[in-house]
Amino acid sequence: xxxxxxxxxxxxxxxxxxxxxxxxxxxxxxxxxxxxxxxxxxxxxxxxxxxxxxxxxxxxxxxxxxxxxxxxxxxxxxxxxxxxxxxxxxxxxxxxxxxxxxxxxxxxxxxxxxxxxxxxxxxxxxxxxxxxxxxxxxxxxxxxxxxxxxxxxxxxxxxxxxxxxxxxxxxxxxxxxxxxxxxxxxxxxxxxxxxxxxxxxxxxxxxxxxxxxxxxxxxxxxxxxxxxxxxxxxxxxxxxxxxxxxxxxxxxxxxxxxxxxxxxxxxxxxxxxxxxxxxxxxxxxxxxxxxxxxxxxxxxxxxxxxxxxxxxxx
Numbered sequence: 635x636x637x638x639x640x641x642x643x644x645x646x647x648x649x650x651x652x653x654x655x656x657x658x659x660x661x662x663x664x665x666x667x668x669x670x671x672x673x674x675x676x677x678x679x680x681x682x683x684x685x686x687x688x689x690x691x692x693x694x695x696x697x698x699x700x701x702x703x704x705x706x707x708x709x710x711x712x713x714x715x716x717x718x719x720x721x722x723x724x725x726x727x728x729x730x731x732x733x734x735x736x737x738x739x740x741x742x743x744x745x746x747x748x749x750x751x752x753x754x755x756x757x758x759x760x761x762x763x764x765x766x767x768x769x770x771x772x773x774x775x776x777x778x779x780x781x782x783x784x785x786x787x788x789x790x791x792x793x794x795x796x797x798x799x800x801x802x803x804x805x806x807x808x809x810x811x812x813x814x815x816x817x818x819x820x821x822x823x824x825x826x827x828x829x830x831x832x833x834x835x836x837x838x839x840x841x842x843x844x845x846x847x848x849x850x851x852x853x854x855x856x857x858x859x860x861x862x863x864x865x866x867x868x869x870x871x872x873x874x875x876x877x878x879x880x881x882x883x884x885x886x887x888x889x890x891x892x893x894x895x896x897x898x899x900x901x902x903x904x905x906x907x908x909x910x911x912x913x914x915x916x917x918x919x920x921x922x923x924x925x926x927x928x929x930x931x932x933x934x935x936x937x938x939x940x941x942x943x944x945x946x947x948x
Contacts, residue, residue: 639691641881642682645864646691646701649678653706656824661816668816669824674862676828679706681864681880687716688876705807708825709774711800714781714793725873728849729840731923735780738921739842745922753921760917762910765837770829835863838909841901842924848899855905856884867906870898 656671679702685691686698702712718735727733731741738760745753758764759772785793811821843849853867860867864880871887871894872878878886887894895902903909 637693639879639881642685642691642879645678645861646682649675649682653679657811657814657816657821661814661820665816665820669820669827672816672821672824673827673831676706676825677831678862680828680832681862681866683712683715684719684866685864685880687719690879703803705800705803707828708804708807709770709829710777711796713796713799717792717796723873723876725850726846728846729842729923730926732926736836737840737923738836739923739926740921741926742922756921757917760919760921761915762834762837762913762918763915765833766830769833770826773829773833831862834859834906834909835866837913838903838918839866839869842919842926843899843901844925845899847897848901850898851901851903852887852894852898853903853906853909854884854887855903857905859906860884870894870901 652671653675656668656675660671661668683702686702689695690698691701692698699712705712722728722734722736724733729737729739731737731739731744740748740756748756755768756772759768781793781797784790811818838851838853840849840851850870850873851867852870855867865883866872866880868883868887871883874894874897875883875886
């Protein structure tokens with residue numbers, strides 16, 4: 635890898651520029667257009683935070699984290715994002731409703747205990763339309779409930795510290811927002827829209843599958859959404875090589891596509907148009923995890939998408 639990953643620096647600079655332009659200039663022209671531009675910038679910023687978690691664009695991690703210190707997205711503290719996401723990368727536990735912090739599945743018993751109206755809402759949330767409309771709100775409810783439990787547990791001091799730093803950073807961002815002609819309500823709308831855009835990426839990232847290798851998708855899109863997600867749609871490649879920078883992921887996949895599709899048991903979509911056409915109104919699967927039950931042991935790591943050196947795959 636390069637000592638300095640300039641494509642990431644470039645995208646980061648353009649992202650901050652788009653955020654400022656949307657706040658201070660476009661908002662004088664069109665509030666609706668400003669909402670979209672600021673939302674796109676916040677979603678791009680979240681993708682850049684993900685890059686930073688995995689050690690980009692510099693070899694010095696504190697410098698990487700300084701680049702994404704402003705809390706453009708008010709909903710998730712970076713330190714908590716980092717901790718839960720790295721826990722998510724324990725591939726043998728992918729989709730586990732208990733041990734995968736990013737799982738969208740519920741345990742069967744927990745699902746059956748929910749009121750019927752809640753089950754209907756969560757079933758709708760498993761369509762792409764539902765994920766766009768309700769996904770940010772539902773995700774935040776589940777995340778905050780998990781954070782409250784964590785704050786009361788052994789890691790409570792670390793959780794509260796992360797939220798404290800996030801509050802300071804968010805205060806700095808809101809001071810800037812307060813100086814802009816863009817109304818606060820429209821900035822909050824941008825934040826919600828940004829989360830909706832990110833839900834397109836996470837919607838099909840993982841599925842329930844008996845094999846750990848079959849749980850992680852490839853969506854071979856190269857359009858605007860792929861840039862917004864920094865090619866994280868090549869998700870099985872990212873899980874197998876989490877230190878590879880975003881701009882190399884498509885090439886790594888193309889160099890040995892058959893290998894990756896064999897690894898993930900053919901969990902593949904050609905592009906996001908295919909995803910939209912298949913799942914906009916149709917639920918992708920059940921909310922209750924079809925394979926996991928409370929007390930089950932996670933699958934052994936022998937069938938996980940291991941971190942393989944690139945020279946063995948190309």
